[in-house]
Amino acid sequence: MELISKIIKLKAVVDVKQSLFSGQSFLWDNYDHTNNYYMTIIKNTPLIIRQLSDNTIEVISNSMNVDSIIIDEFINNYFSIEVDVNKIYSENLRKLYPDVYSRLNGYYPLRILRQDPFETMISFMCAQGIGMHIIRKQVSMLKKFYGEKLSITFNGDEILLYAFPTPQRLANADLSQLSFCTNNNKIRAANIILAARSVVDGSLDLNILGASEIPLAQLRNTLCQIRGIGFKIADCIALFGLGRFDAFPIDTHVKQYLGTWFKSTTAFRSLSPANYLILDAEARTFLNPDFAGYAGHILFHCWRKEIKKLQSF
DNA sequence: TCCCAGGCCATGT
DNA sequence: ACATGGCATGGG
Numbered sequence: 001m002e003l004i005s006k007i008i009k010l011k012a013v014v015d016v017k018q019s020l021f022s023g024q025s026f027l028w029d030n031y032d033h034t035n036n037y038y039m040t041i042i043k044n045t046p047l048i049i050r051q052l053s054d055n056t057i058e059v060i061s062n063s064m065n066v067d068s069i070i071i072d073e074f075i076n077n078y079f080s081i082e083v084d085v086n087k088i089y090s091e092n093l094r095k096l097y098p099d100v101y102s103r104l105n106g107y108y109p110l111r112i113l114r115q116d117p118f119e120t121m122i123s124f125m126c127a128q129g130i131g132m133h134i135i136r137k138q139v140s141m142l143k144k145f146y147g148e149k150l151s152i153t154f155n156g157d158e159i160l161l162y163a164f165p166t167p168q169r170l171a172n173a174d175l176s177q178l179s180f181c182t183n184n185n186k187i188r189a190a191n192i193i194l195a196a197r198s199v200v201d202g203s204l205d206l207n208i209l210g211a212s213e214i215p216l217a218q219l220r221n222t223l224c225q226i227r228g229i230g231f232k233i234a235d236c237i238a239l240f241g242l243g244r245f246d247a248f249p250i251d252t253h254v255k256q257y258l259g260t261w262f263k264s265t266t267a268f269r270s271l272s273p274a275n276y277l278i279l280d281a282e283a284r285t286f287l288n289p290d291f292a293g294y295a296g297h298i299l300f301h302c303w304r305k306e307i308k309k310l311q312s313f
Numbered sequence: 314t315c316c317c318a319g320g321c322c323a324t325g326t
Numbered sequence: 327a328c329a330t331g332g333c334a335t336g337g338g
Contacts, residue, residue: 023319024319124319127318127319127320128318128319128320128321128333129317129318129319129320129321129333129334130318130319130320130334130335130336131317131318131319131335131336131337132318132319133318133336133337134318134334134335134336135318135319182334183333183334183335184333184334184335185333185334185335186333187321187322187332187333188321188333188334191321227321227322228320228321228322229320229321230320230321230322231320232319232320232321233319233320233321236319249319250319251318251319251320252317252318252319252320253318253319254319270328270329271320272327272328272329274327274328300319304319310318
């Protein structure tokens with residue numbers, strides 16, 4: 001099929017590279033940083049995204065379904081363009097933590113992506129007490145072993161891409177073979193199989209969870225019913241997979257910056273469930289509660305990049 | 314060699 | 327209610 005290309009003008013300034021690789025997405029393992037090409041599969045559609053300027057991107061595909069993906073509304077929504085990043089911090093941050101606030105100047109083009117809920121759930125179940133490098137490797141192997149293989153021809157080269165596995169494929173996966181993809185962790189593999197089965201049998205409906213306006217605590221508790229999902233991963237699923245920008249995941253990095261930048265004494269205690277909720281409430285005093293997680297992700301990225309000197313890609 | 318990585322869970326006080 | 331160890335492995 002013929003290659004389709006469309007130039008899309010975004011309604012805000014976006015840094016595509018930083019948005020895709022700030023650590024929220026483990027899916028962008030196919031890229032060409034030199035020429036600004038990023039390749040992935042969204043809704044079973046192979047896509048190449050290329051940044052042309054601050055607020056224009058080119059989207060290229062050869063798929064049948066491409067019409068529903070390449071429209072401006074979808075892309076603007078994917079990059080959560082409607083969120084005004086000037087409003088995600090409260091006045092308290094500007095007043096009480098001006099040094100932290102000034103650090104964030106360069107990060108306004110960093111957008112949170114609205115990603116597929118199931119993909120987000122399984123990916124973050126692979127992210128427990130382990131480095132980003134291994135997390136990406138696990139997701140990459142899951143796709144290669146259990147995902148549908150799709151290709152796109154670009155500049156004369158056929159590029160192979162693997163879609164994220166369907167719930168059905170993971171629900172029927174063999175435990176020992178799946179654990180080969182989960183860093184040899186059999187507990188994690190078993191949890192993923194159970195989670196996939198609960199999606200297949202309908203006891204967990206992520207689309208309904210995301211569409212409904214249920215309170216964040218209730219949403220979190222629902223996700224925590226699944227083995228292998230605690231507060232942190234539940235909040236990640238809500239934030240990155242369900243578009244709940246009020247969800248504020250607290251991991252080891254967030255815990256660190258809450259202690260160092262915001263002088264939280266709780267942040268120097270162990271991250272027990274009780275302390276997690278205390279930190280969550282504290283963060284909402286200097287972040288706009290409705291966008292606490294959105295702001296938290298920018299702070300997270302800033303902390304990793306500038307203080308910990310970590311590479312996300 | 315030791316500690317830390319986008320944690321969660323079972324067990325022991 | 328809290329603390330601790332196991333899970334697994336690569337990198338600093």
